[in-house]
Amino acid sequence: MSFTHAPSRRIAETGPRSEAEQQTRFDLAAAYRLAALNGWDDLIYTHISASVPGEPGHFLINPFGFAFDEVCASNLVKIDIHGNSVGTSEHPVNATGFALHAAVHAARADAFCVMHLHNTAGVAVSAQPAGLLPASQHALRFYGQLAYHDYEGLAFSPAESERLVAHLADKPAMLLRNHGTLTAGRTVAEAYVLMATLIKACEIQLQAQACGADLVVPADAVAARTAQQLYDDGAIEGALEWPALLRKLDRLDRSYRD
Numbered sequence: 001m002s003f004t005h006a007p008s009r010r011i012a013e014t015g016p017r018s019e020a021e022q023q024t025r026f027d028l029a030a031a032y033r034l035a036a037l038n039g040w041d042d043l044i045y046t047h048i049s050a051s052v053p054g055e056p057g058h059f060l061i062n063p064f065g066f067a068f069d070e071v072c073a074s075n076l077v078k079i080d081i082h083g084n085s086v087g088t089s090e091h092p093v094n095a096t097g098f099a100l101h102a103a104v105h106a107a108r109a110d111a112f113c114v115m116h117l118h119n120t121a122g123v124a125v126s127a128q129p130a131g132l133l134p135a136s137q138h139a140l141r142f143y144g145q146l147a148y149h150d151y152e153g154l155a156f157s158p159a160e161s162e163r164l165v166a167h168l169a170d171k172p173a174m175l176l177r178n179h180g181t182l183t184a185g186r187t188v189a190e191a192y193v194l195m196a197t198l199i200k201a202c203e204i205q206l207q208a209q210a211c212g213a214d215l216v217v218p219a220d221a222v223a224a225r226t227a228q229q230l231y232d233d234g235a236i237e238g239a240l241e242w243p244a245l246l247r248k249l250d251r252l253d254r255s256y257r258d
Contacts, residue, residue: 141227
């Protein structure tokens with residue numbers, strides 16, 4: 001199969017780029033660079049997408065063939081949920097990446113940013129029958145709030161799209177069995193912080209299991225109460241962390257803003 005998505009057609013942009021879109025491009029490019037710094041990337045594969053403010057059905061995604069540390073604000077590709085290229089970008093996008101992200105954006109109005117990775121810890125925990133255990137405070141963020149989707153192969157069909165979004169429902173995160181992790185955030189910052197928390201939870205679980213002993217986990221009532229506290233009445237996550245992360249990235253390399 002070809003992994004390159006061939007756009008059905010090209011749609012011209014209706015006007016100059018808005019300040020809101022430019023800010024989204026900065027944030028999304030930063031998320032790619034930070035993911036690369038953390039070693040969360042997988043060659044040229046996996047994706048982070050973000051909706052274009054004020055343009056329903058349009059989202060931004062990485063150009064296929066670029067490593068995460070090459071992504072910048074200007075080379076992000078604008079595409080719509082039907083597969084049409086929007087604007088003047090000549091870069092292709094990954095076919096399965098487009099299909100997965102388009103499905104989630106179409107199904108979830110609150111999924112402004114969708115982050116899907118093949119990080120090692122997430123794939124390893126996804127392959128465990130019990131999935132993520134409530135074995136750490138990080139994991140308790142997802143207690144009762146983590147979806148699962150069984151592996152169906154490389155080709156991502158419309159039928160699988162329906163199954164995946166049904167399994168995701170209204171949850172903020174998912175383990176794709178034998179495949180990877182996914183988070184959906186109301187901002188780029190929220191999707192990123194949720195992913196950082198999920199990956200940390202998976203890493204802790206794997207290290208705790210390495211000794212071969214049974215794990216100590218909190219009682220259900222404690223886990224549920226902690227999860228509710230971490231949910232914080234639905235406050236958008238990442239509001240405090242994101243500026244600090246951007247300051248770090250700016251000290252290292254500001255080219256993501258290009």
